[in-house]
Amino acid sequence: MSAQRLAEWLGIETGPGEGVLWRFEWHWPLPGWLTVLLVAAVCGAIIWCNVRATPSIPRRLRWILASLRIGAFAVLAFMIAQAALAAFRTGLPTLVLVMDDSASMALRDEYPPDEEAVLRELLKRDELPDRLTIAREALSQDDGRLLKNLSDRYRLELCDVRGDVVAADDRVDAVITALRRMQASVPESPLGRAIERVLQRNRGTLPAAIVVFSDGNTTVGPDLVSASETAGEKGVPLFFVPIGDTRPPKDVAVEQVINDRSVFVGDVLGFDVRLNASGFAGSEVRIVVEEKMPDGQSVPVLETTETVPSDECVMTVRLYHRPNEEGTHRYLVRAEPLPDERRIDNNSQETVVEVRNEKLRVLLVQADPSFEYRYLRNALLREPSIELECVLQNADIEYREIAAAMRPGVPLTLDEWNTFDAVIFGDVDPDLLLPRNLQDLREYVAGDRGGTLICLAGPRFMPGAYRGTPLEMLLPIEVESVSDPTRDGAGDVGFRIVPTPLGERCG
Structure with missing residues (x-):
C-alpha cells in the first residue's frame, strides 16, 4: 500500500499538489548505547529464566514463553517511548x-x-x-x-x-x-x-x-x-x-579627471582624463574642457579628438592649459555624446583649480659653487616669478654677507622648511647637517605639506653619501647600487639629452 493510499484509507484529505509524509517518532530518554545494553540484559535474563529455571517444561514451550515475554517487554518499551507513526501533509516547494x-x-x-x-x-x-x-x-x-x-x-x-x-x-x-x-x-x-x-x-x-x-x-x-x-x-x-542585448552597452564615460588643485599664474595645468568606452570601436570621441565663468557661461579652453581602439577599453587623454588669471577656476571636462549612446549623464566631470599670483619660494642648497650651482642660481634670480634663497656650505662668511639671496644655513625647524614651495638639494655634504635637518626635510616632502624636493647628483656626496639617512627613502633610486661613473669609465661616453613628452608639450 502506497503512502497516498494509506492516507486516504485513514481519512487524511490532501489538496491539489499536496502529499503525505510519514515519519516514525518516539521519545526515549536514555542514550542509544545504554538502551542496547538494557535490551540485551533484559532479553538475556528472560531467556535464562525460561530455559534454566523450569527444566520440567518442554524446550519448545519454554522458547515460546520466552518469546512472549520478550514481546511484552518490547510493547512496554514502545509505550514508554511513546512511539507513533506521524503523518504530515506537504505542499509544493x-x-x-x-x-x-x-x-x-x-x-x-x-x-x-x-x-x-x-x-x-x-x-x-x-x-x-x-x-x-x-x-x-x-x-x-x-x-x-x-x-x-x-x-x-x-x-x-x-x-x-x-x-x-x-x-x-x-x-x-x-x-x-x-x-x-x-x-x-x-x-x-x-x-x-x-x-x-x-x-x-x-x-x-x-x-x-x-x-x-x-x-x-x-x-x-x-x-x-x-x-x-x-x-x-x-x-x-x-x-x-x-534580458536584452548581451553586448556591452554603447557608452563613453568620463570616469576620472586628475589635475593639480593649485597652480601659479602662467603655469602649465594638466588634465589627465580617464575614459571608459564600450561599443564604439573605431569611433572618434571629442573631449572638451570648458571653464565655467561667474555669470554662468561656459567658455571652451581645450579640446581634442581621440579614436576609440576597441569595443571595451579604458583610455587616458592628457590636455594642457595655461591659466593667466588669479582666482578660483571651475572647469568642466566632458566627452561629446556619440550616436546611439545609452547614457549621457556620465559624460562629464567638474574640477576646481586655485590659481595663485605670487612668487614661488625656492631654496637652493649646495656644498661648493659648482657649475650647476652657478647656472641655477643666476637663472632663478632672473626669473621674476621665483623668490630664491641659497645655502652654500663651504662659502666664506664675507661672501655670504655680500652675495644676493644668501642665507647662513638650512632651515632649523619643520615650519621654516614649510615656508618654501620647492627645495633644490644639490651635492650637499651630510656631515655638515644636523640629523634633525634631514628628518625635517623628509617630513617636509612626505608629510601633509607635500613639498617639492629636487635632488641633483654630484661627484662627492649625492646620492652615495645619503645611504642610511632619512633622505634615502625619498630618492628615486637604490642608493646601494650607485657607482662612481668616473671610476669605471662610464663618464667618458657621450650622450644626447632630449626632452620628455611632457617637456615637449610644455614648450
Whole structure:
C-alpha cells in the first residue's frame, strides 16, 4: 500500500499538489548505547529464566514463553517511548520568479542578426519590443504553457525588482495577469536587495530556487555578487535569465579627471582624463574642457579628438592649459555624446583649480659653487616669478654677507622648511647637517605639506653619501647600487639629452 493510499484509507484529505509524509517518532530518554545494553540484559535474563529455571517444561514451550515475554517487554518499551507513526501533509516547494521592472527594462535593443531572428520566431513579431515585454511574452506564450509546467511541480511566487510579492497564487492565470500589469517604471534597480528580501521573507521555508529575469543593471543596494553569496550560504539555487542585448552597452564615460588643485599664474595645468568606452570601436570621441565663468557661461579652453581602439577599453587623454588669471577656476571636462549612446549623464566631470599670483619660494642648497650651482642660481634670480634663497656650505662668511639671496644655513625647524614651495638639494655634504635637518626635510616632502624636493647628483656626496639617512627613502633610486661613473669609465661616453613628452608639450 502506497503512502497516498494509506492516507486516504485513514481519512487524511490532501489538496491539489499536496502529499503525505510519514515519519516514525518516539521519545526515549536514555542514550542509544545504554538502551542496547538494557535490551540485551533484559532479553538475556528472560531467556535464562525460561530455559534454566523450569527444566520440567518442554524446550519448545519454554522458547515460546520466552518469546512472549520478550514481546511484552518490547510493547512496554514502545509505550514508554511513546512511539507513533506521524503523518504530515506537504505542499509544493516555492519557486520565486523575480521580474525586473526598472526603467532600464523599457529600452529596445538592437540585436545581432542571428539573435534577432531567433527572438522574432519565438515571439512571433516583426518588430521586437522592449526588454520587459520580451520577458513577459516569453513566459506567457502558448497560454502560459511554461508556467503551467512549472506549477505542476512548484508553487509560483512572482516578485518585482523591489522584492515585493506581485502574485502568489496556485492559478497560472493570476500570475500571467500580474505579469501583464507590470510596467518598466521603477527609477532605481535594487536587484540585489530584492533577492535578499525574498530570502528574508521565506527564511522559515526557503524557496526551491530563485529565477531572476533582468538586464543585470543594479544601481542601488547590494550588488548581484553579494546577493548570490547570500543565496549560496542558505543553499538556495539562484538562476539568472539575461534580458536584452548581451553586448556591452554603447557608452563613453568620463570616469576620472586628475589635475593639480593649485597652480601659479602662467603655469602649465594638466588634465589627465580617464575614459571608459564600450561599443564604439573605431569611433572618434571629442573631449572638451570648458571653464565655467561667474555669470554662468561656459567658455571652451581645450579640446581634442581621440579614436576609440576597441569595443571595451579604458583610455587616458592628457590636455594642457595655461591659466593667466588669479582666482578660483571651475572647469568642466566632458566627452561629446556619440550616436546611439545609452547614457549621457556620465559624460562629464567638474574640477576646481586655485590659481595663485605670487612668487614661488625656492631654496637652493649646495656644498661648493659648482657649475650647476652657478647656472641655477643666476637663472632663478632672473626669473621674476621665483623668490630664491641659497645655502652654500663651504662659502666664506664675507661672501655670504655680500652675495644676493644668501642665507647662513638650512632651515632649523619643520615650519621654516614649510615656508618654501620647492627645495633644490644639490651635492650637499651630510656631515655638515644636523640629523634633525634631514628628518625635517623628509617630513617636509612626505608629510601633509607635500613639498617639492629636487635632488641633483654630484661627484662627492649625492646620492652615495645619503645611504642610511632619512633622505634615502625619498630618492628615486637604490642608493646601494650607485657607482662612481668616473671610476669605471662610464663618464667618458657621450650622450644626447632630449626632452620628455611632457617637456615637449610644455614648450
